[in-house]
Amino acid sequence: MIEVSNLTKDYGTVVAVRDLSFSVGKGEIVGFLGPNGAGKSTTLRVLAGFLGATSGRIRIAGHDIAEAPLAARRSLGYMPESAPLYPEMRVTEYLLFRARLKEVPGSKQKAAIDGAMARAGVAHMAGTVIGHLSKGYRQRVALADALVSDPPLLILDEPTAGLDPNQIREVRALIKDLGGDRTVLLSTHILSEVEATCERAIVIDRGRLVAEGTIEELRTRQKTSSFSVRVRDANAASEAAVSGISGLVVHAAESEGARRTLHVTLGNELDAEAAIEALVRALTAAGIGIHALVPAQASLEQVFSELTAHETALAKTEPEGKP
Amino acid sequence: MNGFLAVYRREVLSLWVTPLAWVLLTVFLLLQGAIFYSIITHFASMADVSVDTGPVQAYFGQESIFLLMTLLLVCPALTMRVFAEERRSGTIEALLTAPVTAASVVLGKYAALLTTYALIWLPTLLYVVILRKTGVVDWGVVGSSYLGLFGIGAAYLSLGTLMSAMTKSQLVALLLTIFLEFGLFILGVGEYIFDPGLLRDVCAHVSMMGQMEDFSKGILDLRRVVFDGTVTALGLFVTTRVVDSWRWG
Numbered sequence: 309m310i311e312v313s314n315l316t317k318d319y320g321t322v323v324a325v326r327d328l329s330f331s332v333g334k335g336e337i338v339g340f341l342g343p344n345g346a347g348k349s350t351t352l353r354v355l356a357g358f359l360g361a362t363s364g365r366i367r368i369a370g371h372d373i374a375e376a377p378l379a380a381r382r383s384l385g386y387m388p389e390s391a392p393l394y395p396e397m398r399v400t401e402y403l404l405f406r407a408r409l410k411e412v413p414g415s416k417q418k419a420a421i422d423g424a425m426a427r428a429g430v431a432h433m434a435g436t437v438i439g440h441l442s443k444g445y446r447q448r449v450a451l452a453d454a455l456v457s458d459p460p461l462l463i464l465d466e467p468t469a470g471l472d473p474n475q476i477r478e479v480r481a482l483i484k485d486l487g488g489d490r491t492v493l494l495s496t497h498i499l500s501e502v503e504a505t506c507e508r509a510i511v512i513d514r515g516r517l518v519a520e521g522t523i524e525e526l527r528t529r530q531k532t533s534s535f536s537v538r539v540r541d542a543n544a545a546s547e548a549a550v551s552g553i554s555g556l557v558v559h560a561a562e563s564e565g566a567r568r569t570l571h572v573t574l575g576n577e578l579d580a581e582a583a584i585e586a587l588v589r590a591l592t593a594a595g596i597g598i599h600a601l602v603p604a605q606a607s608l609e610q611v612f613s614e615l616t617a618h619e620t621a622l623a624k625t626e627p628e629g630k631p
Numbered sequence: 632m633n634g635f636l637a638v639y640r641r642e643v644l645s646l647w648v649t650p651l652a653w654v655l656l657t658v659f660l661l662l663q664g665a666i667f668y669s670i671i672t673h674f675a676s677m678a679d680v681s682v683d684t685g686p687v688q689a690y691f692g693q694e695s696i697f698l699l700m701t702l703l704l705v706c707p708a709l710t711m712r713v714f715a716e717e718r719r720s721g722t723i724e725a726l727l728t729a730p731v732t733a734a735s736v737v738l739g740k741y742a743a744l745l746t747t748y749a750l751i752w753l754p755t756l757l758y759v760v761i762l763r764k765t766g767v768v769d770w771g772v773v774g775s776s777y778l779g780l781f782g783i784g785a786a787y788l789s790l791g792t793l794m795s796a797m798t799k800s801q802l803v804a805l806l807l808t809i810f811l812e813f814g815l816f817i818l819g820v821g822e823y824i825f826d827p828g829l830l831r832d833v834c835a836h837v838s839m840m841g842q843m844e845d846f847s848k849g850i851l852d853l854r855r856v857v858f859d860g861t862v863t864a865l866g867l868f869v870t871t872r873v874v875d876s877w878r879w880g
Contacts, residue, residue, distance in 0.1 A: 356728040360878040382730040392721030396649050397641075408637035409729040453725065 309334050309461050309491040310355065315364035317350055317515075324350040325515040328364070332508075334460075337487040339502035339509040340495040343616055347515040348495040349389050352465050355493070356386035369461060382411065385457060389465040389495075391450035395439030399430060399449055402438060403456055410457035420456050427486075428452035429478060443470045451479070455486075462486065464494040468501060480505045499612055513616040526611050534559075534573040537587070540597040541568040549594040553586045567599070634731030638739025639746075642713075646747050651712070655705050656751050662701045667758050670694060686762055687769070691776035692847030698780075699816060699839050702787060707808035709747060710791025713740050714874075715804045723877070733874040737867055741792055748784045752777070772849045779846030782859035783839050787812050789866030796873045815839070 310332040317325040325347040332338045342348050353359040355366060357377050366373045369383035394402060403421045412420045425431040428451040433441065438449060447470060454462055467483065468476045483505050486492055496502060502509045502523065509526060511519040519526055539546050546568055547558055560571040574583055584601070591598055646652045667690060674686045690698070717723040726736060759773050794807040819838025825831040835841055842855045 353724070358724050358728050358878065378730045378732070381728060386725075386728045388721065388724040388728070390721065392725060394641075394645065394722055395720075396645055401644065405637055405641045406725075406729070408640075409634055409726075409731060411633050411730060450725075 309336075309369055310493060311365075311367040312351075312355070313365050315351065315354065315366060316362045317347075317354055317359065318362050323515055325354070325512075328512065328515070328517055330510050330517060330520055332491060332493055334491055335488060336508060337483065337492045337494075337506050339506035340493055340512070341499070341502055341509050341612065342495075342497065342512040342518075344497055346513050346616075348497075348512065349465055350515075351512070352386075352463055352493070352495055353388075356384065356388075356463055357381045358386075358388075382457075383459055384461040384463055385454035385459040387450045387454040387462075387464045387467060389469070391447045393438045393446055393449060393453075396437065398435055398437055399425070399441075399452075400434045402449065403452060406453045407456050412457050420458065423458075424452040424455040427455055427482060429482075444472060444475050447471060448475075448479075451482075460490055462490055462492045462494075464492065466496060467494055468496070468498070476501075511612065511615055518615045519611075534571065535584075535601060535603045537570045537572060537591075537601050538599040539568050539570070539591060540566055540599065542566040544568065545594060546570060546591060546596050549590050549596060550587055553583060553590060556583050556587065632735075634729070634735035635739045635742075638726075638731070638736055639742050642740050642743030643746055646709075646743060651708070652747055652751075655708055656754075659701060659705050659751050660754055662704075663698070663755055663758075666690070666694065666697045666701075667755075685766070687759065687772055687776070688847045690758070690847075691772075691779070692844045695840055695843035695847070699783070699843070702780075702783065703809065703812055703816060705751065706748070706784065706787035707791050707794075707805050707812060709744055710788055710795050710808060711801045711805040712795065713744065713792055714796040714870075715799055715801045718799045718877075719801075727874075727877070733871050737792070737796075737871045737874055741788065741867055741870075744788045744792065745785060748788060749781065752780060752784075769849070772847065775846045775849050775851055776843070778851070779843050779855070782856060783842065786859045786862035786866070789863040789870075790815075793866045793870045793873070796870050 310330075312331065313329045315325055315328045316323070328347075328351065340348055340352065350359065354361050355368065355373075357373055357380060361374070368380040371380040371383065373380040397405070400421060403424060404417060407417045407420050422431070425434060428448045430445060430448045430452055433445055433449075436445075438446065441449065447467070451464070451467065454464065464483070468479050471479060480501065483492055483494065487507075494501075494505070506523070508522050509520070510517065511526070537546075542565075544561075544563065547561060547570065550556060550558065550570070550572075555574065557573045558570050559573050562569050572587070588598065588601075670686050670689050674689070684693075714723070717726060727733075759768055762768055790811055791804075791808040794811065795801075795804040797807065798804050815837065816839055818834055819840050821834030822831060822838050822841060825834060836854065837858060842852075842859075845852050845855060
């Protein structure tokens, strides 16, 4: 549905997106993830046809956006960040305008508008002037606008920004519901959103692709691993026993009677298996009984901060944009 | 075509549901009423009036400087928000990601402005009806006079649309448009200042007052129509290129 190859977009001297390539298949719900200022909105604006790419090729539903911009735009529904709307229009007036603009045939316009309002949950606000709506409702009107022409592809820029927790849940449910027959690409900087709605995520930072894959694949990309060890240790001697092993850090410990749980993080460069062996040997040598050794489930949060922090560190070492 | 009609309808609606068009209409009619009143009282005191110098000709022709001054107020105010406001509020993003061409957007908006301009002039037809009650009105002259006003308005609105596309600030758009249109108007005054020669000829050709003087006598000078048309087309063409260029901003 979306094929991006070697997309670069610069604003004069500032490079917002560089050499970005990814693709999104039919029926997928993909999260476009990155910290603020990573180039998410810029990329989505290029995909939606609002900005032109400095270089690179983009195909939307098989149409090259440089060669057939109208055909490409016809097949997508785009919801811009912060949902800009005309405050003087009523909800139905606005959606009628958008339906006409998106070439919905006259006989189907009413049904299309009613359907879009029902899906986005603004049907009871149909006659209200947009300027009088709350932020949450405006966001939903913009969503209804994206849905009104029933496009096969939806590009949503931060669809849940500014909503309250209930509305966020509703919008997420709606997005999941839209998947299946439609392709959805949504941007966010909130990880739980990707975990809740998306099958796949594309992570970018400083305009470059950092990681791409299913949520599970991303979890396994975690570089540092951590685990917890539960031991019989009445004298709290276990920490001293393992402290000699290099690259192994005990970042927390808690006691419950004679039982003690150590939360251990393994350093990046370390051979994890050898380190665990050394840990077990050290503990048994100190006469401490091991009850359990539990690998911690990598949270996406951690993967994300590692991926983007790594990128920042990398960027610092290489001078950029200087001839 | 679809896009053009959708943009046109939305723009007309927006102009008339917000106070802007109504405020302009009120101010415009107050000023026109004052001009018309002073002309009528002037002619009422005259015993004999020749066919070519009646109140209709005075209103549209010899005294057209007043009428054009009101256009310098009304036209820039009408056009200032047309693109500037869309860019300031961000609605331009939704508009340009719909399957419409930049030309449809520009022409749709421009056609809506021109319609509004025509609607603002519409009540002044009453003046002609009033004159008809007490004397003879040459409808050909009335028709050509309105055509002249339409031509000047078309050119002014086109320039204003371009200025509005150049900035995100309505105020800056307003000032730029007034500056530009007043400059064009002042250029026409050069006809009375410069010695006979090329400069004076150029000034005479672009003179709005000259145009109204001709048209109010029923003289349809094709050169005037071509000039108005050229300014209009040029303004709209450049505006379309400006809108296209935003993709590369």
